[in-house]
Amino acid sequence: MGIPTLLIGLAILLMLLFGARMIASSDPKKLAKALQTIGGIGSLLLAALLALRGQFLFAVPLGFFGAGLLGWIAVPASWTSRTQRSTGQVSRVRAQFLEMELDHDSGEMRGRVLKGKYENVPLDALDPPTLLNLRDEFDAESRALLEAYLDRRTPGWRENVEEDAGTGSREPPRHGPMTEEEAHQILGLEAGATDAEIRRAHRSLMKKLHPDQGGSTYLAARVNEAKETLLRRHH
Secondary structure, eight states: OHHHHHHHHHHHHHHHHHHHHHHTTSOHHHHHHHHHHHHHHHHHHHHHHHHHTTOHHHHHHHHHHHHHHTTSSOOOHHHHTTTSOOSSOEEEEEOSSEEEEEETTTOOEEEEEOSSTTTTOBGGGSOHHHHHHHHHHSOHHHHHHHHHHHHHHSTTGGGGSOOOTTTTTSOOOOOSOOOHHHHHHHHTOOTTOOHHHHHHHHHHHHHHHOGGGTOOHHHHHHHHHHHHHHHHHTO
């Protein structure tokens, strides 16, 4: 038992040294992902070491934690909420006339006009009457994005607007299936995100966008579609 314990201890030490060398050379996002992987492997090795010593009470939960960091199993949010909070993570949804961003931490929604008289002007710089005039000029998908923004910025705006029959209740037309690149942007993830990261980003966004929480039906549908697109193509 002494030799396996020594080998596991040396493996953990090498992992720590390898992680320290990466700190100076990696950008923050890649470094965070690498450290998460190193932490998962280190946790599994330490769990094996404890198991060899007969300390199964500590080895089992530590092993589950390590497997969760590696994305092998779903880890309860309470286990990882302190170490996996998003830092500047942003979701992006683009339509013909608008591009919208949602900050995962604050829930703040921002956008800018892509075409027309107000091209590249942030929505925050335009007053509500101007935004309502733009709404009448937009296609259905751009209008749905603008309405989601107005719901956040000016709650109750719909009460003062006469809707055409059916407008706002129809699903905006889509042009072809969602691409993986678009799905990653909507969930605010980098390419190559694990299933666990996809599900975690989806849960976080749905807490802010679900219609039952005062969110947007359209944006919630796009977030659901993004999750299904990535999970389906990962299997």
